[in-house]
Amino acid sequence: MTVQLPPLVEPAADLSIEEVRRYSRHLIIPDVGMSGQKRLKNARVLCVGAGGLGSPALMYLAAAGVGTLGIVEFDVVDESNLQRQIIHGASDVGRSKAESARDTIKEINPLIEVVLHEVRLDSSNVMELFAAYDLIVDGTDNFATRYLVNDACVLLNMPYVWGSIYRFDGQASVFWSEYGPCYRCLYPEPPPPGMVPSCAEGGVLGVLCASIGSIQVTEAIKLLTGIGDPLVGRLMVYDALEMTYRQVKIRKDPNCAICGPNATVTELIDYDAFCGTISEAAADAAMGSTISVFDLKKMMDERERGERDFFLVDVREPHEHEIVSIDGAVLIPKGEFLDGSALAQLPQDKPIVLFCKVGGRSAEALAVVKGAGFNDAIHVGGGILAWVDKIETDKPWY
Numbered sequence: 001m002t003v004q005l006p007p008l009v010e011p012a013a014d015l016s017i018e019e020v021r022r023y024s025r026h027l028i029i030p031d032v033g034m035s036g037q038k039r040l041k042n043a044r045v046l047c048v049g050a051g052g053l054g055s056p057a058l059m060y061l062a063a064a065g066v067g068t069l070g071i072v073e074f075d076v077v078d079e080s081n082l083q084r085q086i087i088h089g090a091s092d093v094g095r096s097k098a099e100s101a102r103d104t105i106k107e108i109n110p111l112i113e114v115v116l117h118e119v120r121l122d123s124s125n126v127m128e129l130f131a132a133y134d135l136i137v138d139g140t141d142n143f144a145t146r147y148l149v150n151d152a153c154v155l156l157n158m159p160y161v162w163g164s165i166y167r168f169d170g171q172a173s174v175f176w177s178e179y180g181p182c183y184r185c186l187y188p189e190p191p192p193p194g195m196v197p198s199c200a201e202g203g204v205l206g207v208l209c210a211s212i213g214s215i216q217v218t219e220a221i222k223l224l225t226g227i228g229d230p231l232v233g234r235l236m237v238y239d240a241l242e243m244t245y246r247q248v249k250i251r252k253d254p255n256c257a258i259c260g261p262n263a264t265v266t267e268l269i270d271y272d273a274f275c276g277t278i279s280e281a282a283a284d285a286a287m288g289s290t291i292s293v294f295d296l297k298k299m300m301d302e303r304e305r306g307e308r309d310f311f312l313v314d315v316r317e318p319h320e321h322e323i324v325s326i327d328g329a330v331l332i333p334k335g336e337f338l339d340g341s342a343l344a345q346l347p348q349d350k351p352i353v354l355f356c357k358v359g360g361r362s363a364e365a366l367a368v369v370k371g372a373g374f375n376d377a378i379h380v381g382g383g384i385l386a387w388v389d390k391i392e393t394d395k396p397w398y
C-alpha cells in the first residue's frame with residue numbers, strides 16, 4: 001500500500017560549509033543526501049502549538065535543518081508544563097511560550113529562521129498564516145482548533161501531520177485530502193463537550209509527547225524530501241502500557257463534509273460552536289445548574305402529575321428543532337438570548353430549563369438568563385443527543 005508522493009519542497013541552491021558539517025549524518029544517508037538536505041533548508045514548516053507535541057517536534061525539526069520554522073502560540077509557560085514541554089525550562093515560567101521556544105531552537109540551530117505568530121488561531125487568520133508554509137504540524141490539544149486546522153488544510157490543499165496524546169495513548173497520521181482521508185473522514189463529529197477530558201483534566205505521561213512528536217517529525221521530513229511511505233491513509237495507534245504500535249487503515253469518507261464529493265462545508269465555520277466549546281461565563285453559569293436527561297425526565301413526569309411546573313426552552317436553530325425536539329419545548333434560538341430579546345418571552349413564575357444539541361449553547365444562554373436574575377434557571381447536560389440516547393431512543397439523531 002505504498003503511497004509515493006512527490007517531495008513537497010524544491011532544493012535550496014546550496015549548503016554552506018557550516019551546514020555541510022552540521023548535517024553530515026544526514027548527508028551520508030543515500031535517501032536523504034545533499035538533495036534531501038537542500039529541500040529541508042528550503043522548507044517552511046508551521047507548528048501549531050509549542051506545548052507537549054510542539055516541544056519535541058520543533059526541537060527535532062530545528063536540529064534537522066528545516067530552514068524556516070513558524071510557531072503559532074499565544075500562551076505563557078506554566079510550571080505544570082515542564083513535566084513534558086521540554087522546549088521550555090524552569091527559568092521560562094511566566095514567559096511567552098513562543099519566545100521561550102524560539103530561544104531553545106536558536107540554541108539548537110542558529111542557522112535557521114524562526115517566525116513567531118503570537119495569536120489565537122481562528123477562522124479569520126488561519127488561511128493567510130497557513131498559506132505561507134509548505135507543511136503544518138498540528139500539536140493542538142482541543143477539538144475546535146483540530147477541526148479548524150483540518151478544514152483550512154483541505155481548503156488550501158495542504159498536507160498536515162496530526163498527533164494526539166492522552167494518558168498512555170497516542171495517535172498520529174498525515175492528512176492530505178488530495179491523496180487520502182482528512183481528519184473529518186476519521187472523526188466526522190467532535191465528541192460532546194465534556195465527554196473527552198483534555199490532558200489538563202485527565203493527565204498525560206510526559207514522555208508520550210516524544211513518542212508521538214517524533215512520529216510527526218519523521219513524517220514531516222519524509223513529506224518534505226519525498227522519501228519513504230508517508231502515513232497517509234493510515235492511523236498509528238500507540239499504547240505505552242502495552243508498548244505496541246498498531247496501524248489502522250483509514251479511508252476517505254465519500255460523505256465527508258469537507259473533502260467528499262458532496263461537501264457541505266465549503267468555507268471555514270465557527271469551530272467553537274461546532275465543538276460546543278463554552279465560554280468561561282457559560283462554564284460558571286453551568287456549575288451547579290446542570291441537570292442530566294434522567295433528571296429532566298423525572299421533572300417531566302412530575303409535571304405530568306401536576307406536582308411541579310417549569311418552562312422548557314430549546315435554544316437551537318429552527319431547522320434543528322424540526323428534526324427532533326422534546327415534547328412541550330418552546331423554541332427560542334440562542335441568538336435571541338445573546339441579543340436580550342428572549343428575556344421578555346420567559347415566565348417569571350416558574351423555573352427555566354434550557355437545552356440544545358449537546359449542552360454548549362444552552363450553557364451560554366444560561367449565563368444570560370442567570371445574569372438577568374433568573375437564579376433558579378438550569379440547563380440539560382448533553383442536550384438532546386443525550387436525551388435521544390438515553391430517554392426517547394426511537395427519536396431521530398443528527
Ligand SMILES: [Zn+2]
Binds near residue numbers: 182186259
Ligand atoms: Zn475528509
